[in-house]
Amino acid sequence: MSKLSMYPITLDGKSVDEKRQEIIAYFNNTFDLFEKVFELLRDESVFYKKSEPTRHPMIFYFGHTATFFINKLINMKIISERINPEFESIFAVGVDEMDWDDMEESRYRWPKVTDVRSYRDKVRTVVNGLIESLEFSLPIRDDSPMWIILMGIEHERIHIETSLVLHRQMPIEFIQKVEDFILCPHAGEVVKNEMLQIKGGFIELGKNKEHHLYGWDNEYGSYSEEIDDFQAAKYLVSNGEFLEFVEAGGYENESYWDEEGLEFLRRSGVKHPHFWVASKDGYKYRALAEIIEMPLNWPVDVNALEAEAFCRYKSQKEGVEYKLPSEAEYAAIYKASGLYDIPELHESRANINFYHYASSCPVDEFGFNGIYDVIGNVWQWSRTPIRGFAGFEVHEAYDDFSTPTFDEKHALILGASWASSGNLIMKHSRYAFRKHFFQNAGFRYVVSENEAKEEDIYESDALVSQYCEFQYGDERFGVENFAVKCADIAAGFADKKIKALDLGCATGRASFELAKYFDAVEGIDFSVRFIGVGSKLKNDGYVAYNVPLEGDITREKKITLQELGYETLKDKVSFWQGDACNLKPNFTGYDLVMATNLIDRLYNPKLFLEDIAKRINRGGILVLTSPYTWQESSTANELWLGGYYDDDGRPIRTIDALRELLQKDFDFVHSEDVEFVIAETARKHQHTVSELSVWKRR
Amino acid sequence: MSKLSMYPITLDGKSVDEKRQEIIAYFNNTFDLFEKVFELLRDESVFYKKSEPTRHPMIFYFGHTATFFINKLINMKIISERINPEFESIFAVGVDEMDWDDMEESRYRWPKVTDVRSYRDKVRTVVNGLIESLEFSLPIRDDSPMWIILMGIEHERIHIETSLVLHRQMPIEFIQKVEDFILCPHAGEVVKNEMLQIKGGFIELGKNKEHHLYGWDNEYGSYSEEIDDFQAAKYLVSNGEFLEFVEAGGYENESYWDEEGLEFLRRSGVKHPHFWVASKDGYKYRALAEIIEMPLNWPVDVNALEAEAFCRYKSQKEGVEYKLPSEAEYAAIYKASGLYDIPELHESRANINFYHYASSCPVDEFGFNGIYDVIGNVWQWSRTPIRGFAGFEVHEAYDDFSTPTFDEKHALILGASWASSGNLIMKHSRYAFRKHFFQNAGFRYVVSENEAKEEDIYESDALVSQYCEFQYGDERFGVENFAVKCADIAAGFADKKIKALDLGCATGRASFELAKYFDAVEGIDFSVRFIGVGSKLKNDGYVAYNVPLEGDITREKKITLQELGYETLKDKVSFWQGDACNLKPNFTGYDLVMATNLIDRLYNPKLFLEDIAKRINRGGILVLTSPYTWQESSTANELWLGGYYDDDGRPIRTIDALRELLQKDFDFVHSEDVEFVIAETARKHQHTVSELSVWKRR
Secondary structure (H helix, E strand, O other), X not given: OOOOOOOOOOOOOOOHHHHHHHHHHHHHHHHHHHHHHHHHEOOHHHHHOOOOOOOOOHHHHHHHHXXXXXXXXXXXXXXOOOOOHHXXXXXXXXXXXXXXXXXXXXXXXXXXXXXXXXXXXXXXHHHHHHHHHOOOOEOOOOOOHHHHHHHHHXXXXXXXXXXXXXXXXXXXXXXXXXXOOOOOOOOOOOOOOOEEEEOOEEEEEOEOOOOOOOOOHHHEOEEEEEEOOEEXXXXXXXXXXXXXXXXOOOOOOHHHOOHXXXXXXXXXXXXXXXXXXXXXXXXXXXXXXXXXXXXXOOEOOOOHHHHHHHHHHHHHHXXXXXXXXXXXXXXXXXXXXXXXXXXXXXXHHOOOOOOOOOOOOXXXXXXXXXXXXXXXXXXXXXXXXXXXXXXXXXEOOEOOOOHHHOOOOEEEEEOOOOOOOHHHHOOOOOEEEEOOOOOOEEOOOEXXXXXXXXXXOOEOOHHHHHHHHHHHOOOEOOEOOHHHHHHHHHHHHOOOOOEEEEEOXXXXXXXXHHOOOOOEEEEEEOOHHHHHHHHHHHHHOEEEEEEEEEOOEEEEEEEEHHHHOOOOOHHHEEEEEOXXXXXXXXXXXXXXXXXXXXXXXXXXXXXHXXXXXXXXXXXXXXXXXXXXXXXXXXXXXXXXXXXXXXXOOOEEOXXXXXXXXXXXXXXXXXXEEEEEEEEOXXXXXXXXXXXXXXXXXX | OOXXXXXXXXXXXXXXXXXXXXXXXXXXXXXXXXXXXXXXXXXXXXXXXXXXXXXXOHHHHHHHHHHHHHHHHHHOOOOOOOOOHHHHHHOOOOOOOOOOOOOOHHHOOOOOHHHHHHHHHHHHHHHHHHHHHOOOOEOOOOOOHHHHHHHHHHHHHHHHXXXXXXXXXXXXXXXXXXXXXXXXXXXXXXXXXXXXXXXXXXXXXXXXXXXXXXXXXXXXXXXXXXXXXXXXXXXXXXXXXXXXXXXXXXXXXXXXXXXXXXXXXXXXXXOOOOOEEEEOOEEEEEOXXXXXXXXXXXXXXXXXXXXXXXXXXXXXXXXXXXXXOOHHHHHHHHHHOOOOOOOOOOHHHOOOOOOOOOOOOOOOOOEEOOEEOOOOOOEEEEEEEOOOOEOOOOEOOEOOOOHHHOOOOEEEEEOOOOOOOHHHHOOOOOEEEEOOOOOOEEOOOEEOOOOOOOOOOOEOOHHHHHHHHHHHOOOEOOEOOHHHHHHHXXXXXXXXXXXXXXXXXXXXXXXXXXXXXXXXXXXXEOOHHHHHHHHHHHHHOEEEEEEEEEOOEEEEEEEXXXXXXXXXXXXXXXXXXXXXXXXXXXXXXXXXEEEEOOHHHOOOHHHHHHHHHHHEEEEEEEXXXXXXXXXXXXXXXXXXXXXXXXXXXXXXXXXXXXXXXHOOOEEEEEEEEEEEEEEOXXXXXEEEEEEEEEEEEO
């Protein structure tokens, strides 16, 4: 490897062939660097350890970034063959600690490291082949197949950074030094911080789809805010500056912590920053692969709750309100610093991209127009929760990259760290984490009068809102609620009622309804955007959304667990993200599997139907509903179950194809038509007649 | 002009900037060449003459190719300002002799030549500016704005060829010589024709969307046919060879002509080919700008009916069946000739692209592997009617380029002529004309056992079929037929019932229904694909279409004028192509204007509403229906009438905006909700509630 980390490629250029070579170099550099991060694990046994109880063991992440390529390429129909269906299901999801992440790893046996390593090699070969051969044009836009390759690369770059945090959280005896990861050799006494005046003004954020660097969905669109002048700290808060707070009993004084902070203190029991190691000689400092003397002039690593507590402490002490910067204030600091975005910004000018170190460095080492570490060293927590900009749209290949974080609970981190590369070091990138998460993150405080713009927390995803109304909203044209009706019919056919699966559960209504009959109901959907609704309803007791009326005009609506009568049922229901064509092995043992309006939206419905029998108990029931609206955009033509003419010109109907496919394991029991209506506006609706069919497992 | 006609550009390349320069050169060459064709008209008065009674005067074509650019750019929302709305309506449509072409030019005064010329200059400036500035990438695909520019260029290339035919049809005294148009100096005695053996086999036609040359909609998709070996004439039929048929009384012997041919003879009264000039010394030959001695070894120019008659004559005489080649047989000839497609084929190798002459030349001048004029000299009529290939899709910017010709009445012409350039000389291009039309076309005969593949004449355009079923088909969910109901309601409000306009008439049902009440009904739609249905129903008495059931499975359906009870009404109804936002001046004087589900699909609904009052008689009625489903893809956000929040955050409803806009000229009379259902498959429907509002012209 000639260079530890390459700079990201641009999307434009003159020659497709040269761009292919750039992408090949960038991809392999990413894959190499990711694997180098795992050289830090002392031996193979460490791959099966977790650095936090709420996270997966390391082996998950080792497989995850490779399966990501294959899963996205399959889902976007760029390739049609899986490399290893089992790996591609168990390594598929579970990064942020969401309710639907499957953390019960005991439910399946993790594979051997050597097998995962050889799987990674196969993925590398496939991806290199695609980069050589995919047709694409310049500039690369988000509808290009090459965008999916870049998405895989940038996804792995994120995991390079987050895996380094996890490894640093591991007990030191599990970690070994890796020569290329250099610890910064400079450390010294605390640097006295001071406040600088920053010019406010009209701040515009966001970028457009023509931008020449890769972006995640949340970066596109537009946002503007008028802010007043404010003051910002010259340096990031150093270990030395934070020590004052710790020594003043900051972790014990509840007045410095808000409710979420107190909950964090209760759960974790911490008394000092996570990477400080208490010893009889005072605090030492946990670097990536070693424990060193406390570098008082390096930035402190804290989560957002600790950063906020420090601000409250300092405000109380000085009688001036200190707070974390807003996203717009950070943009003003960036502007004041005279920084150029990459690739114009040379990597030597900041502690980024592993160029200097694989660790923090003194807070006064990298200055920009008199203000330090505007980018690089450690990320800086912001007081702004991440939200979509005006014009926000999910990318169809990764519709849950951002939307699950638009819950006002995920705070933006700004400015990148020593471990950041790729999209992470771009001016427009926007990452956010729950406030108790650890990253390579610290903070800079500001003194400002700027108020946070208040946003409502109504569901702003039009398709999700449409489904909320479909599943929980008003009846139209006298047609009964579809989810309720299907659940009632299905339950009527089930003899045993221990465990049911609602596959393609969307916003979860039928899952709750099935819980009226079953002891346990699992709702699975491919889209986390949809699962989020059922999950929020279960956990927060309500969901609010906007019903479109006419054009852009909407009406706000709120549904509650109480009104729905689900309060006593909610604990029976759990929601999971999953791919019906490649379900994880643990989803099994059901008395009922209900799949409403699913089969004609799967990329390979036959895979689902061939696999489902083994997950249903003998005597159990499979209920399918579908209007058989086959479409090329969901299912490649040659994989339709029915709705086509065979070679002799005979029409093949889906219901007949289902009988043929299911007869091996099931008896046909019943079928009937069930209508449903989905409102697109107050006046326009989809009005559909699904065929519901009931099959009994022999 | 350095070169009379440039070769077309390719869609791929390495540099966007170089491609811009290529397109600028190609565009200006096209514009120049088109204007040079009009230098043939001796003086300005000739611009107002017609070369055929069924065609427009020349001034129409002179304006038409320029307005085409602006109309397409407006409709595709690439530009928003018209240059001259009047020109852009009166020069908009009317090229083939379709029922909906507006040939009553007396209904509006044609503009002055100098005004059209200065209009053309303005268009040239706008288009050059766009080519310099539009963002696009390489290869250029059919969703690129630059594709619309290329569409305008290739459209003008077609008119270069067809205008030359029209000019040649003009009386010789109206035409003057133009130096650059060179008459071929070689002419001689008749060349004896002979038959060559051509290898059959598996013939594949069509190209895919990645092809490197511009294509019209009908060229894409796939088609294959297995054909047997056959024989083809070595040369095109020359004037000398055809003379034998004429002298044998071919034009008098009815057994050589089919029904359509006899109708042509009756109407035209011709006794010899159109460009032959009978004189006391025998036949002379009308070239572009002069009458010359008969060049016996040049190809004869005939229409398809004359070519078929010749084949019947020759068959009877020799006892062997001669016929015109099928499209697949021509492809086999092309293959046998070893031809390369352009740009590899040098233009000097064939009589194309004005490279050698602006006339025909001897049939034995340009040979390819022993067979002559496989491309170039004159087009060659085929026995195959034009049809869409499997996978045929209209281009949204020009949805009526091909579909109106898919009526089994338009025969393909193959191989290009001396006046062909641009797309016309490409291997995959496919042009078709009614059989009585004259082009620069002759024929080559074949002896073959290959049967024509029979195709049904069911409407294969999915959206058009959907509307046929919506307007003429079965009721669903108990909802009454929408077109019938709206016509009934509207007629009930009209006091006088002389003339009604059904604007946005789609497949025409409401137009027929209004004819139950009104003396005359004009149905106007933007899309000729839709008008074609009403027009066919009126003229042929029936329309057949396919109702989608499940996936690709459809059911055939036929509706007849008789069953509908419209036989006595049909003559009151006429259908026209038109743009509701820029209607031609002659559409006026109505007692009722009904616009069902139109306003939220217009690119600028306000233009329509501001203009419509002056077309309605005092006391007349305007009926609007709409579900107000505003969408960016139809109407730019800032042009929505309602369905948005104003600057103060107040919701603006469309009905209120209509009251505001219409109050100047209309009194509000009535409103009610009217439901409609459009079936997408047997199970999936759009179920919508339109608001119908009635306004009385003061």
